Amino acid sequence: MYELIPIAQAPELDEEAGKRFAEEWPEFIFHDAGVKVFRDRRREFFLDWEFYLVTEERRLIAGCWGVPIAWDGTVEDLPGGFTGSLGRAVTSYEEGVVPNTFVLMAAAVRSDEQGQGHAGRVITAVRERAAAAGLDRMIAPVRPTLKSRYPLTDIGSFMSWTRSDGLPLDPWLRTHVRLGATLLAPAPVSQTMTGSVAEWEKWTGMLFPASGSYVIPDGLALLQIDRTADTGIYREPNVWMRHA
């Protein structure tokens, strides 16, 4: 059987988790300046909201983390996305605002265990934890994994695409829907990554000889390169989902 444990209970897994889960993400994901300013406070305030899914023998299977925020339940009051949720969580904590909602920020399953329903186990277990802590709403700015094949399509259209069985075309959105989640709204600018042309070349393993728009590996949208200003900007679109 599997158990979801706070990471503080298993420091011996930190090194392995750091390696295994970092591999699951494109390098550019780690370069959102809006996230960096909150990183230390996030760890200080919300370490209890970071988990590992382990087997009985304490083999690492998956990880996830999230933050508590106050949300009035309307689409209008949703944060802008991933970075906005982090900002709201940290600021609200400092201001003493009582949270009522758990935002599931990220989940990753080790690559040799994917496709076996572990993500569902993680989501179900973390939802129970949140409810037990008095956070009776759970939302997530979901990164639709298949969107990287459709970087030209706007996120509002992409999230509406379904298969013949009526479930979302995207496998990760589909997992959430199967667990009872509903699609709330697109988050067209969930994160913003800015870097010099050289940095983008390093992060993507590509060259950008001219200014313009580029399709990049694992990018859900296009990268905009401006060689005159020596900058590249990528805006990561996500989908807001709400769990029952």
Ligand SMILES: CC(C)(COP(=O)(O)OP(=O)(O)OC[C@H]1O[C@@H](n2cnc3c(N)ncnc32)[C@H](O)[C@@H]1OP(=O)(O)O)[C@@H](O)C(=O)NCCC(=O)NCCS
């Ligand atoms: C997205 C992720 C968490 C899903 O976890 P999981 O435990 O594999 O999920 P499931 O077993 O429920 O599979 C979900 C769906 O994805 C498909 N899938 C899983 N792994 C896959 C893979 N490596 N390639 C293609 N499809 C895959 C499954 O077939 C399933 O689709 P189905 O509806 O047709 O059955 C996992 O693939 C992962 O960690 N990815 C890297 C990190 C990431 O992108 N996280 C999501 C953003 S927060």
